[in-house]
Amino acid sequence: MSAESPDNLVHVYTEKGITTVTLNQPEKRNSLSLSMLKVLSSVFSDLETNPDCRVVVVAAAGHVFCAGHDLKELKGQFNQHEAQLAVFQECAKVMQQIVNLPKPVIARVSGVATAAGCQLVASCDLAVAAEGSRFATPGVNIGLFCSTPMVALSRNVSRKHAMEMLLTGDMVDARRAEQIGLINRVVDSEVLDETVYGMAANIAGKSAFTVKTGKEAFYRQLEMPLEQAYEYTAEVMASNMDANDAQEGISAFLEKRHPEWRDE
Structure with a gap:
């Protein structure tokens, strides 16, 4: 089963009990605009009761997994508190949908995951990254502390590792991300799909x-x-x-x- 969201923001494909949800705006670094978040929320809501879906894989098109919120969108909302709040609340809703989804969710990471993109990885139950992938919560560098990404990050890694990422904004490579518990495994890009879908198939075979x-x-x-x-x-x-x-x-x-x- 295959489906495209409105404006092709997200591609959804289900085979053998595994549903792949692919962020499909590589030209915008798969940023979590309000439109993207609303589509994701709808997709996860549908998957909650879809009997054909037993495991979810979150992937992304292009070389960037997810660059976080759309900063051009946020800049256009300067001094519009309610509009800004709506974006962050919708993002929080999506992250909680992932946690509350009655099916396991695996992040398939190839490329960079920053800010709310790192939050997305941390919110998934499992995460596998290709060698060369990088992670960061760099909001502090632009005067916007990654407060909502902090919620998922601090529930996955120790306090000091979380605070280091949040306070420095520095990139963390995949090996370091694995060491601190942000992701489960680092693999060569050639075997990324084999690893992710092997893990997904294993889980899909359970009750x-x-x-x-x-x-x-x-x-x-x-x-x-x-x-x-x-x-x-x-x-x-x-x-x-x-x-x-x-x-x-x-x-x-x-x-x-x-x-x-x-x-x-």
Whole structure:
């Protein structure tokens, strides 16, 4: 299944349970204009209940993954607080949609991801980058601190690493991004797709119900005190045990056969 968004801002393609969402404005460095954000929000909303989609890959056309917000658009909104706020709120909405999506989201990064583009990478559940890719939250260099990108960044890397990126605005290469936990893996560009889609296919082969349960629980427990997190996840596991797929999976394991998921 293939689809183009209005004005071809985003390309959506689904095959074998994997939906690729491609930012498709390379001439604008795939910047997150308000129009782009609204399209992405609509796409993620549709994917939430799309039974053909089990895993999402976020990719980008061209040599830049995403340069962040459209600065020309923001400059045109100088002294228009409500218009500026609408852009940042729409961006926050999209990032939360990714986290709350009941399907795993993998960032396929080839090129530069800066500011809100780095935020997009950090918001995805997993991220794989090609060698040579670079990341930054450089807002401090232009007098606009990356406050909203900071939310996703600080939830993925340690405080001091996050603060270093935010305060210096310096570029971080892919190897360093992997070391500090911003991305999962760095691979040669020749095997980027093989790695990303191999990972996606692996996850797509799991029970969609179980993956949904686990992803939701992962993000919820992160914000809880230790005792509360254990109480919550114990309830999640007990409820998960009642699911058909858990019973099928355990039985299949004990009987040494492949499980037949019903996604329930």
